[in-house]
Amino acid sequence: MGQCVTKCKNPTSSLGSKSGDKESGSKSHKKAGSAGSSGGHKEELSGPCSKATNELSNGTKALEVTVETPIIPAVMGDLRKEDCHDRDGLSMLRIEELFLCYKDDLEDAILEDGMERFCNDLCVDPAEFRVLVLAWKFQAATMCKFTRKEFVEGCKAIQADSLKGICSRFSCMLLEAQGEENFKDLYRFTFQFGLDAEEGQRSLQRDIAIALWRLVFTQDTPMILEHWLDFLAENPSGIRGISRDTWNMFLNFTQAIGPDLSNYSEDEAWPSLFDTFVEWELERRKREEQALMAKEEEKEGMCTETECSPSTDRIETEGSRGSQTWGGPLTGNKWYL
Structure with a gap:
């Protein structure tokens, strides 16, 4: 079919982002106290922390170690869509981006103009059998139209998330359509x-x-x-x-x-x-x-006596030639028994 060379650009700068900022790095510090001291200098921390304190038998505080616990944001936000794959490894983001390349400006679907560009980028004629088979695999309800759901579910069904991937599936889809039950399903789909x-x-x-x-x-x-x-x-x-x-x-x-x-x-x-x-x-x-x-009878009727039987002059000429041949040179050369 040839290599599809038209590539789709991402129409949006970002369809997903990570949320939540990490706070500044944690610090560790040590604070020592002396026996009998009435008060101790305390250092405020920038975040919650846990303290591990060992107190001696004489009441003197030993080395007090404060270890700051890493702060985990309460809400990290959704993972980037580009990191979201189905169980077969398809990128849902790439499928969505591919759909947006051809989506109509007013309707959440690929309509006639988008379908024509989509087929051109796939290097197929919109009126050829491969496009019908693709529509069958996408379970499209209407000619010259792919809704978002039909497109996404269709790409998942044929295991493709790019133009190149869809192109590579055509041979398998055509082979699948040759099966008796599959063709019956395709045939009935075509009417609808x-x-x-x-x-x-x-x-x-x-x-x-x-x-x-x-x-x-x-x-x-x-x-x-x-x-x-x-x-x-x-x-x-x-x-x-x-x-x-x-x-x-x-x-x-x-x-x-x-x-x-x-x-x-x-x-x-x-x-x-x-x-x-x-x-x-x-x-x-x-x-x-x-x-x-x-037609055969007419052909036979056209074979008249003038066209199909030799003329008198021709018979006489051939007869004269025959006399000369058999009575002259052939006799002289002993071409007889």
């Missing part, structure tokens, strides 16, 4: 991904459905797919939208029905649109066969 959630859509627009069908089958294209898409494109008036049931059942159709459609039965619980398609496709094939036969 194509809906406009804000408008409350329940079915895909025909043109969007055609584009998404072609996209989701990038790695393993059924033989019947292009004919199915041609059928949808040629019947715009009768097909306004694709329901979830039709979308899901088409995957079953590609797996259960052979390319010749011989084992398709209208008695089974297929959507009515499939009945119309099979009828349309069989008729198309019939017309195609008839056109091929007509």
Whole structure:
């Protein structure tokens, strides 16, 4: 895919800092007293301390040692976010910073412009299969949009906290999408991904459905797919939208029905649109066969006597040449038994 060379700059000078100042260094001092002295000079300390005092039997204080206890701030503040990693070693700060690189100014999400820059920095086309797989791993609810939660949880799911890390995961994600159950999940996700959630859509627009069908089958294209898409494109008036049931059942159709459609039965619980398609496709094939036969017949008819049989002059010339050959030089050279 090539190396991604665009790097993201930290949009903020600091997303976390250590709080709490350490006080000045502690001091140790000794204070001696003499026997019989009525008072002693006391030295005030800058912080709490503990005293270890040994008193002699005669009442005289021996060496008094004061040891200052290190002062620990009551509140140290949160650790820097850059030091916060999940159990797999991902940096949560780097993921947050990466999200902020592409975040919209007004909404806490990556929208269309940010998605385009994000894809450019990943060295991928926004309309290619890898981006669909990435959206699937991020469990994005809407096309051309990543919320903060989707982005952060998605990066954690694919174990990447940088552009380079995401790029390096594409090959694994593509391989994962080839698994039967994973592809079924990706396929069903794609339908929901194509809906406009804000408008409350329940079915895909025909043109969007055609584009998404072609996209989701990038790695393993059924033989019947292009004919199915041609059928949808040629019947715009009768097909306004694709329901979830039709979308899901088409995957079953590609797996259960052979390319010749011989084992398709209208008695089974297929959507009515499939009945119309099979009828349309069989008729198309019939017309195609008839056109091929007509072309062959036309080709044979064009082989007229003038073009396909030798002319009289040519026969006479070849006959004369044959007489000279067989009666002359070949006889003289004894090319006969």
